[in-house]
Every structure is written in structure tokens, then in C-alpha cells.
Amino acid sequence: MLRFFFLCVFLSIHCTLFAQSEQPALRGTILDASGQPVAAVNVSLSGTRYGTLTDAQGNFQLAAPAGTYTLSVSGVGYEAVRQSVTLRAGETASLNLTTRASESSLDEVVVTASRRAETINEVPSAITIVNKRQIAEQTAMNADITNVLQYTVPGLAPATYRTSNTGQTLRGRQVLVLVDGVPQSTPLRNGGRDLRLIDPSALERIEVIKGATSIYGNGADGGIINYITKRPETAKAFTSQTWAGLTSGLSSLDQTQGFRLSQQFTGKTGKVDYVLNGTFERTGLLRDANGEVLSPFYSPGQMNNYNVLAKAGYTLTDRQRLEVMYNYYASRSDLNYVEKVGVYGKTPSIGVPAIETAPGTPQGTPYNHNVTLRYNYSRIVGGTDAEVIVYGQSFRTVYGYDAQYFENGGQSNIVSNKKGVRLNIQSPYRLGSALSGELLYGVDLLSDQTAQKLQDGRFWTPDMNMRNLAPYAQLKLDILNNLVLKAGARFENIRVDVSDFTTIRTYNTATQKFDGGVAVQGGTLNYNAFVGNVGLRYNGLRAFQPFVSFSQSFSINELGRILRTSQKSIVSQLPTDPILVNNYEAGAIGDLGRYVHYDLALFRSTSELGASYRQLPSGVFEVVRSPENVWGYELAIDVRPLSFLTVGGAYAYVEGKTDGNNNGDYETYLGGDRIMAPKTTAYVRVSPGSRWNLTVNALRSSARSRFQPNARGLYTYGQGPVTPYTVVNLTGGYAINRNLNLTLGIENLLNRDYYPPISQWAARDADYIKAPGSRFSLTANYRF
Numbered sequence: 194m195l196r197f198f199f200l201c202v203f204l205s206i207h208c209t210l211f212a213q214s215e216q217p218a219l220r221g222t223i224l225d226a227s228g229q230p231v232a233a234v235n236v237s238l239s240g241t242r243y244g245t246l247t248d249a250q251g252n253f254q255l256a257a258p259a260g261t262y263t264l265s266v267s268g269v270g271y272e273a274v275r276q277s278v279t280l281r282a283g284e285t286a287s288l289n290l291t292t293r294a295s296e297s298s299l300d301e302v303v304v305t306a307s308r309r310a311e312t313i314n315e316v317p318s319a320i321t322i323v324n325k326r327q328i329a330e331q332t333a334m335n336a337d338i339t340n341v342l343q344y345t346v347p348g349l350a351p352a353t354y355r356t357s358n359t360g361q362t363l364r365g366r367q368v369l370v371l372v373d374g375v376p377q378s379t380p381l382r383n384g385g386r387d388l389r390l391i392d393p394s395a396l397e398r399i400e401v402i403k404g405a406t407s408i409y410g411n412g413a414d415g416g417i418i419n420y421i422t423k424r425p426e427t428a429k430a431f432t433s434q435t436w437a438g439l440t441s442g443l444s445s446l447d448q449t450q451g452f453r454l455s456q457q458f459t460g461k462t463g464k465v466d467y468v469l470n471g472t473f474e475r476t477g478l479l480r481d482a483n484g485e486v487l488s489p490f491y492s493p494g495q496m497n498n499y500n501v502l503a504k505a506g507y508t509l510t511d512r513q514r515l516e517v518m519y520n521y522y523a524s525r526s527d528l529n530y531v532e533k534v535g536v537y538g539k540t541p542s543i544g545v546p547a548i549e550t551a552p553g554t555p556q557g558t559p560y561n562h563n564v565t566l567r568y569n570y571s572r573i574v575g576g577t578d579a580e581v582i583v584y585g586q587s588f589r590t591v592y593g594y595d596a597q598y599f600e601n602g603g604q605s606n607i608v609s610n611k612k613g614v615r616l617n618i619q620s621p622y623r624l625g626s627a628l629s630g631e632l633l634y635g636v637d638l639l640s641d642q643t644a645q646k647l648q649d650g651r652f653w654t655p656d657m658n659m660r661n662l663a664p665y666a667q668l669k670l671d672i673l674n675n676l677v678l679k680a681g682a683r684f685e686n687i688r689v690d691v692s693d694f695t696t697i698r699t700y701n702t703a704t705q706k707f708d709g710g711v712a713v714q715g716g717t718l719n720y721n722a723f724v725g726n727v728g729l730r731y732n733g734l735r736a737f738q739p740f741v742s743f744s745q746s747f748s749i750n751e752l753g754r755i756l757r758t759s760q761k762s763i764v765s766q767l768p769t770d771p772i773l774v775n776n777y778e779a780g781a782i783g784d785l786g787r788y789v790h791y792d793l794a795l796f797r798s799t800s801e802l803g804a805s806y807r808q809l810p811s812g813v814f815e816v817v818r819s820p821e822n823v824w825g826y827e828l829a830i831d832v833r834p835l836s837f838l839t840v841g842g843a844y845a846y847v848e849g850k851t852d853g854n855n856n857g858d859y860e861t862y863l864g865g866d867r868i869m870a871p872k873t874t875a876y877v878r879v880s881p882g883s884r885w886n887l888t889v890n891a892l893r894s895s896a897r898s899r900f901q902p903n904a905r906g907l908y909t910y911g912q913g914p915v916t917p918y919t920v921v922n923l924t925g926g927y928a929i930n931r932n933l934n935l936t937l938g939i940e941n942l943l944n945r946d947y948y949p950p951i952s953q954w955a956a957r958d959a960d961y962i963k964a965p966g967s968r969f970s971l972t973a974n975y976r977f
Contacts, residue, residue, distance in 0.1 A: 217280040220254040221288040223247050223266055231292060232428060234268030235302055235310065239275070239629070239674060243576060256511075256572070263674060266290055267312045273300040275674075299735065299784060305400040305419040307633060307667060307679075308374070308408060308617055315669075315677055317728025317740040318406075319780055319794035319827065321346050323399035330888055332393045333924045333938035333970060336453060336474060337493060339388050342418070344892055344922075346401050347827040347843040350869035351894050353951045354479075354964050355491035356524070356556065359385040360866045360951050364403060364796060365823040365849045366415030366774065367750070372563050373422055373518060375584045376611065380412045381643040381657045381689070382753030384607045386590045388418070390561045391522050392500035394436070394455045394472040397423045403827075404796055405746035405776035407683040407724040410637055410663050412748045414774045414800075422502055422520060425468040427461035433977040438936075440477060444944055444966030445484035448495075451477035453972070464508040474498040478528075482946035482966035486544040488532050489551075490593070490959055495528040496557060512572050518565040524557040537913070537961045541948070553594030553604040554648060562587040575620065582615040591648075600698040600707045603647040613639040613661075627673050633681075634666040645753055647697070654753035655694035655715060662686045667726075675733035680726065685747050687720040691764045696757060703810040713756070716764045720771050722747045739781040746774045750804040755816050768818050774800045790831045797824040803851060805867055808910035822859050823849035823868070837882075842875035862899035864911025865954025870897035884928040889942075893919040894950055913956030918947035920964075934974045941967045 223231045230251025237243060243257040259282045266274040271292045280286055299314050301324075306316040313320055323345045331341040339361060343352040350361045362368070370377040370387045378387040403416040426432055434457045442449030452475055459468040479487040479494035487494060499522065506516040529551055530544035566583045573579060588609045596602040616635040623629040639661040645654040667681035698709040728742030750772050761767055780794035803821030806814045825848060831841035849863040862868070876890035898914035908914075921943050926936045944967040952962050 217259050217282055218254060218256045218285040219264070219278060219280060219288065220252070220285060221290065223251045223253065224289065224291050225271070226291065226293045231268065231271060234266060234271060234292070237265050238262040238278075239265045239671070243572060257576070264288065264290075265312075266292055267300045267302055268292075271300060273312065273314075299738070299782065299790075303400050304421070305371070305374070305402050305417055306408070307669070309619055309633060313782070314730070314732040314738055315671075317677060317679055317730035317742045318744070318778060319403045319792070319796075321401040321403065323401070325396075325398060328393050328396055328399070329936075330890075330924045330938075333926075333936045333972060334922050334940040335938075335968070335970075336393055336498075337389065338391065338393055338420075341393055342388065342399070344874055344890060345399075346418075347829055347845040347872070347874070348403055348825070348847065349401075351872065351892065351950055353491075354487075354493070354949055355951070355962075356389065356493050356496075356526075356558075357385040357491045358388040360869075360954070361388060362867055362869065363401070363415035363418070364798065364825065365847045365863065365868045366405070366798065367412065367748075368415050369409060369411075369413035369417050371409065371417060371419040372520060372586075373565055374409070374419060374582065374615070375563060375565055375586060375613075376409070376412070376639070377561075377563075377586065377588070378412050379588075379609045379611070379641055379643050380749040380752065381609070381641060381659060382607055382645050382654055383751060384590060384645070386558060386607075389524075390558065390588070391420050391520060392472050392474070392498065394457075395420075395422050395470055395500055395502040395520060397421045403794070404742075404778050405744050405774040405798055407726055407745055407747065408665070408667065408681065410639070410683065410685065410747075411661060411687070413746045414748055414750075414772060414798075422504060422518060423457075423459075423468050423470060425461060425466035425504065425506065426459045427466050429460050430462040431458065431460040433458050435975045435977075436972055438970055438972035440968060440970040442477065442480050442966060442968050443939070444482050445480045447478070447480075447484075449477040449480055449968070451475050453970075465505065466508075467505045468502065469504075470500075470502040472498075472500045479965045481541070481963040482941070482944045484966070485541070485963070486530060487965065488542040488959070488962045489528050489530040489544045490532055490542065490962065491556075492526070492528055492530075492544070493524075494526075496524055496526045499523045512570060514569045516565075516567045516569075518563070518567070520561075520563045522561040523559055525559070526556040528556075532959065534958050535961050537908075537956055537958050540961075541952075541963045542959055542961050551594065552596070552602070554591060556591055556593050558588070558590040560587065560589055577618060577620040579619075580615075580617040582617075584611075584613055584615075586611040598700050599647065600700070600709075603649065603651065603697075605645055605647055605653055607643065607645045609641065609643040611639065611641045613637065628670065630668065630670040632666065632668055634664075636662070636664045638662055643753065645757070651697055652694050653697050654757045655713070656692040657753060657756075658690040659749075660688045675731060677730045677732065679728045679730075682723065682725040685720065685722045685724065687749065689718040689720075689749070689752065691715040691718065691756065694756075696759055699813065701813075711759055712762060713759050714763045718752075718764065718769055720747075720749065722771065722773065724773070734783070736783045736785055737781055738783050739779070741779045742776075744776045744778075746772075746776070748772045748774075751816065754814065758813050758815070768816070770802050770818065772800055772802055772804055774798050788833050792827070792829040795826045797822070799823075805851060805863055806911065814910070817851070817853070819855060820852040820857075820859070821849060821863065822852075823847065823863070837880045839878040840876065842873065844871070844873050845869075846871045864900075865897065865913065865915055865950060866911040868897070869894075870915045870917070870950060871895040885926070887923075887925045889921065889923050891919060891921045893917065897954075908956035910956060911954055913954045915950050915953045916948075918945060920945055920947075932976050936970075936972045936974065938970045938972075939967065940969075941965065943967070 436455040665683035724745035726744035730740035829843035850859040900912035
């Protein structure tokens with residue numbers, strides 16, 4: 194297979210020798226309604242891979258074989274424009290077009306859904322794009338990326354306000370997290386920290402593909418969250434921006450102050466473009482609405498966060514580009530508090546100053562390194578494009594010290610190292626005047642080595658080495674430029690080598706003794722699966738663009754958690770079967786006039802072998818393998834009645850059941866760690882002048898109570914009832930001049946005293962922690 198891969202790369206690079214050298218060209222300018230040039234919008238010939246971006250003056254130029262095409266212009270914040278063009282051999286055609294600003298997302302470009310750039314109206318599935326403005330608005334209140342996501346992504350469960358994103362599922366299932374298409378999540382042992390591993394300051398946008406998908410492989414049961422890092426600004430050779438901010442609690446000022454500094458350099462000179470962005474944040478002590486210190490259990494309070502993004506691109510020729518990206522993220526807790534455990538349902542767990550230095554090493558993520566080398570070659574024979582991505586990720590995260598659970602005490606950490614190669618090839622085709630499309634195909638190679646162990650060297654999970662080989666193909670057919678049909682398939686070939694190990698002795702709450710210490714013989718686990726997808730979308734009417742789709746995903750869910758509690762002496766005897774999810778979806782997206790945009794999606798996902806957690810009387814978590822059925826719907830509406838006023842909101846409902854008896858009855862609801870209560874978000878954005886902007890947004894988590902307490906009146910993990918709450922936030926900005934801006938953000942504006950959902954459904958004393966009270970952030974941004 195490796196020989197085949199290198200042969201494909203060789204052909205992609207060298208077959209241009211056979212291409213025609215005298216192709217006709219098209220050049221032009223894209224302007225907005227006021228006559229100003231529009232930079233960095235996509236200009237392409239529909240149904241082909243011929244395309245480019247406009248420069249700082251709105252100019253573009255591209256070459257393609259002679260023929261008649263539909264020219265498409267699209268970009269974030271602008272209406273799409275399409276016009277027929279004819280290219281004749283040996284001639285250069287000229288064309289100038291005008292586009293208008295738009296709040297609609299129909300014309301936004303997404304790269305995650307099909308591993309190539311395309312507009313949303315080409316994708317037959319539900320998508321959420323969190324753009325740069327939304328990221329900036331949310332970061333002005335709280336720079337935690339999980340907080341940004343909870344307000345902007347319907348179907349994603351609310352944030353935990355902790356360093357762990359446990360329970361923050363998407364449509365009731367786990368998500369696959371990517372950075373520029375490179376996997377961050379590991380199915381071998383996730384650990385609940387895969388969402389919080391990059392700072393928002395490094396991001397251009399966030400693309401969320403909802404529902405099971407096979408296009409990126411292992412782990413996308415509920416969908417994909419792809420963090421797209423910042424792209425260089427190419428209008429000048431050098432520009433610089435500085436952000437400096439102060440934060441503080443408002444319910445109590447005592448030790449709650451923090452600060453945030455960020456610096457960016459970007460530009461383009463000759464054939465080289467670059468962006469360098471660095472951020473340091475020091476968070477203050479977190480207190481609830483009454484001024485009490487929040488429990489230190491997974492607390493992000495008094496934490497140092499670091500992020501460095503470095504990206505450079507080199508344009509080899511008008512067809513070839515090389516880009517290298519490095520991103521570093523780290524967090525370290527300096528919180529010297531200990532937990533005073535409360536009583537679930539009665540009194541919260543809080544933090545009290547430690548008499549001595551807290552045992553163990555500081556909690557946090559010591560490092561998350563991402564390195565990517567990307568090579569693009571466009572317009573090879575017949576318009577075929579090729580992309581080769583070589584990447585690596587090295588990740589380590591550290592949890593808190595536990596003196597009671599582990600025999601002789603212990604502090605666990607997860608170490609994961611990935612490296613891989615992705616080959617993507619896109620070949621356009623045309624069948625007469627009515628049919629056109631493309632074939633996207635390639636292969637993914639991935640190596641993932643993961644283990645969870647204690648700081649003293651004891652292995653909680655064995656060392657696991659995964660090798661993943663996955664060829665794939667995706668076909669797109671565009672019928673009369675209005676009907677899009679997509680179908681694809683992917684073959685997963687996975688091998689996991691598990692070393693011999695002995696389970697750690699842990700405290701059994703039922704017997705009040707330590708047990709474990711089982712010697713387990715390792716071995717090799719092999720997985721092979723064929724998954725596919727098919728979808729249909731009609732985009733002939735801007736007011737109503739319906740879609741239907743069926744898609745599958747394949748994942749090895751939390752293999753390490755299964756292994757670490759083994760009662761068997763041989764790995765092959767454990768229930769390590771993979772999860773295969775079938776996702777059925779129907780929906781519509783559209784613009785009603787120029788003022789209203791809406792998204793609607795209904796979904797259902799099933800799996801013959803799910804993976805939910807059940808806490809045993811011993812205190813150990815057991816992975817339950819039984820059929821699952823998850824369903825729900827999402828609705829989002831944005832209205833712009835006036836040029837300076839935009840209002841909108843979203844509602845998401847998710848529910849799920851499991852068939853514990855395997856009789857087709859689906860008699861038991863899934864717990865709160867999987868299924869969120871109904872979530873509503875709303876916002877009002879006002880821009881009364883060129884200098885002012887003000888946004889008020891709110892989130893309401895509704896009630897969900899699906900379980901009964903036991904004879905002692907207690908709930909088991911995941912089954913606690915969730916009561917409703919509403920949080921209101923405010924963000925305001927003022928431009929002092931063209932270079933200096935001030936932003937004020939207030940989170941929990943009304944100082945609401947409440948418990949986030951994880952504190953309620955976890956039904957454990959130590960987890961019964963309140964959310965932070967009112968906090969503010971004041972940031973100055975200066976552009977040089």
C-alpha cells in the first residue's frame with residue numbers, strides 16, 4: 194500500500210508534463226455594492242476544480258480548457274454570484290462582477306464536509322459555521338473554547354465550566370475534533386479534553402459537521418468539529434495586531450482578577466505569506482454568584498494558558514503551493530485550594546485554601562503540539578487537483594491527585610502521539626451540458642500511540658498502538674446546477690497492538706477494600722469495516738433548499754477504559770467490538786427575502802452496539818454495550834430587519850434510549866452524560882454606527898428528568914434530574930479610531946446562581962459544583 198501511495202504522489206506531481214500549455218484565461222475584478230474591491234473571496238468554475246481567490250484589490254485570474262462554464266463567486270459575508278462565461282482557445286476573457294454583503298450562511302465556504310472547499314449549498318447535511326465575528330464576541334466574555342461552542346452550535350451540550358468536556362456531546366454522541374483536518378481525539382483513551390486544546394485567538398473559524406460521518410474516519414459518531422487556524426492577510430507585506438485584556442469577577446473581586454495578552458504578525462511578500470500569533474492568559478479565581486470559591490475539581494481558575502500559531506505558505510507556481518503550520522497549546526493550574534465536598538442536591542462542593550501545597554504536579558495540559566505540512570498541486574491533467582498532508586500531533590494532559598481511589602495514591606495522565614499522511618485527489622468531469630461533478634478519492638494513513646498512566650509510572654491502561662489504513666472515494670454529481678447528489682465509501686483497516694499489563698488496584702466503595710491487580714495478556718485487535726454515505730440536496734430556490742442524507746461512522750470507543758478495568762486475563766476475551774452508527778437526516782436551509790435566514794434539521798441515529806457508562810456499586814465505571822437509538826431536531830433563525838439590527842436564535846432537542854435487554858424494546862433512556870436537556874440560544878446584535886456595536890445573547894437549558902431514585906432516594910451517575918436555568922451575557926465594542934478598539938464583555942450579566950447540567954446529572958457529591966457568577970473582561974485591540 195505504501196508503494197501505491199508514493200506512486201500516486203509521484204504521478205500527481207509529474208503528470209502536469211502532459212497537460213496543455215496553451216489554455217485560455219479569465220481575469221476580472223470583484224466589487225461590493227459601494228464599488229470597493231472584495232478581497233479573499235472564492236472565484237471558481239462550477240463543476241470543475243478551476244478556481245482561485247481575489248487579491249487585496251479584488252482582482253483574480255485563472256486558466257481552464259476552452260468551453261462554456263458557470264462562474265461562481267462566493268465568500269463569507271457576501272451573496273453568491275453566478276454568471277455564464279465562454280473561454281476560447283488562445284484568448285483571455287475579462288469579467289467584472291458585483292456582490293452584496295449578506296448575513297446568510299448559504300454562500301459561506303466550508304472545507305470540512307468533503308475535504309475540499311465548497312459552499313454550504315453543495316452539502317447535503319447540517320452544518321454550523323462559527324465565523325470570526327462570533328468567535329470574537331464570545332471570546333470577549335470567556336476565552337474558553339468550550340464556552341464559545343455552547344453558544345454557537347445547536348445540538349452541542351452546554352459547557353461544563355471545567356477543564357474537562359465530559360458530557361459535552363453533539364447530538365447525543367461523541368465528536369471527532371480536528372485542527373485543520375488533523376485528528377485530535379483519540380478513540381483509544383479520549384479523556385474528555387479534546388475540545389479544549391487550542392485557543393480561540395488562533396482560529397479563523399470553526400466548522401461543525403453534524404451527524405455520523407465517515408469522511409475523516411475513526412471517531413465521528415456525532416459529527417466533526419474542525420478548528421480552522423488563521424490564514425495570512427495578504428494585502429500588505431506586514432501588519433500587526435495587539436490585544437490586551439483584564440478580567441475579573443463581579444460577584445466578588447477577591448483574587449478573581451486575570452489578564453490576557455495576544456500578539457499577531459501577518460502579511461505577504463513576494464511568494465511567501467505568513468501568520469504568527471501568540472497568546473498568554475492568566476485566569477483569576479472562580480467564584481459563584483454568592484462569592485464562594487468554586488471547587489478545585491477540574492477547575493480552570495488561576496490557570497496559565499499558552500498558545501502559539503505559526504503558519505507560512507510558499508507559492509511555488511500558479512499551480513503549486515506549499516504550506517507549513519505549527520500550533521502549540523498548554524495549560525497549567527496554580528490553584529492552591531482543596532475541595533470541601535458538599536451534598537448532592539443540597540449544598541455545593543466548594544474550594545478552601547490548602548494548608549500545604551497541593552500534592553502531585555499541577556493539573557492541566559502540559560502540551561499539545563500540532564505540525565502540518567501541506568502540498569497542493571492544482572489543474573493537473575483534465576483539471577485534476579492533488580493535495581498531500583503530512584502531520585503529527587503530540588498531546589499530554591494531567592488530572593488531579595487522588596489519595597483515596599488509587600492504592601498508595603496517584604495522579605493519572607494521558608499521553609498520545611499521532612502521525613499520519615493524507616492524500617486527496619479531486620478529478621472533475623462533465624457529461625453533456627446538464628451533468629457535471631467531481632470524484633474525490635485518496636487514502637489516509639494514521640499511527641496513534643496512547644496510554645494512560647500514573648505519574649509514578651504505573652500504567653492504568655496498557656500501551657496501545659493503532660495503525661489505521663483507509664482508502665476512500667466520494668462522488669459528486671451536479672444536475673442542472675440545482676440538484677446535488679453525493680455518495681461515498683470508506684474502508685477502515687485497523688490494527689491495535691496492546692501490551693501485557695496488570696490492572697491498577699483501586700478502592701472498591703462496596704467492599705471498602707482495594708481490588709484489581711489482574712494480570713492481562715496483551716495481543717492484537719483487528720478491525721475491518723466498510724462505511725458509506727449518500728445525500729441529495731436541491732438548491733434551485735434560495736428560499737427553500739431541502740436535503741436528505743444517510744451516513745455512517747465507525748469508531749473504537751474508549752478502548753483504554755475497557756482495558757483498565759479488565760477482569761479477564763486475555764485481551765481478546767474483552768468486549769472491544771467497534772461502534773457502527775447509522776445516521777438518517779432531513780432538513781432545509783434558506784433565505785426568506787433579504788432579511789430572514791433559517792436552518793432546520795431532523796435526525797435519527799442508531800447503533801447495534803453503543804457505548805454508555807454505568808457506575809457499579811464498587812465505584813468503577815463499566816462500559817455498557819447495547820443497541821442505541823438517538824433522535825431529535827434543530828432549528829435556527831436569523832433576522833435582519835434593519836441594516837443596524839440583527840436578531841436570532843436556535844433551539845435543539847435531543848433524546849435517546851438504549852435496549853439493555855436486546856429485545857428491540859429500547860426501554861431505558863440514555864443518561865445526561867450522553868443526552869442534553871433541550872437547549873435554546875438567542876441574541877440581539879445592534880450596530881448603530883460605524884464605531885459602535887452591542888450584542889446581548891442568552892442560553893437556556895431546559896429540564897430533563899428521565900430516571901427515578903433508588904430506595905435510599907439516591908441517583909446513579911448520569912441519571913440525576915436536570916433543572917432549567919437561563920444565562921444572559923453582554924458584549925460591546927467601540928472603535929476609538931481606525932487602529933484602536935475597545936471591547937467590554939460581561940458573562941452571566943444578571944449574576945444568576947445555578948448549577949450547570951454536569952453538576953446535576955452526575956448525581957455525585959464531588960461533582961455538585963455551581964457555575965461561575967458574573968464576570969467581566971475589558972480588552973483593547975491596536976492594529977499597526
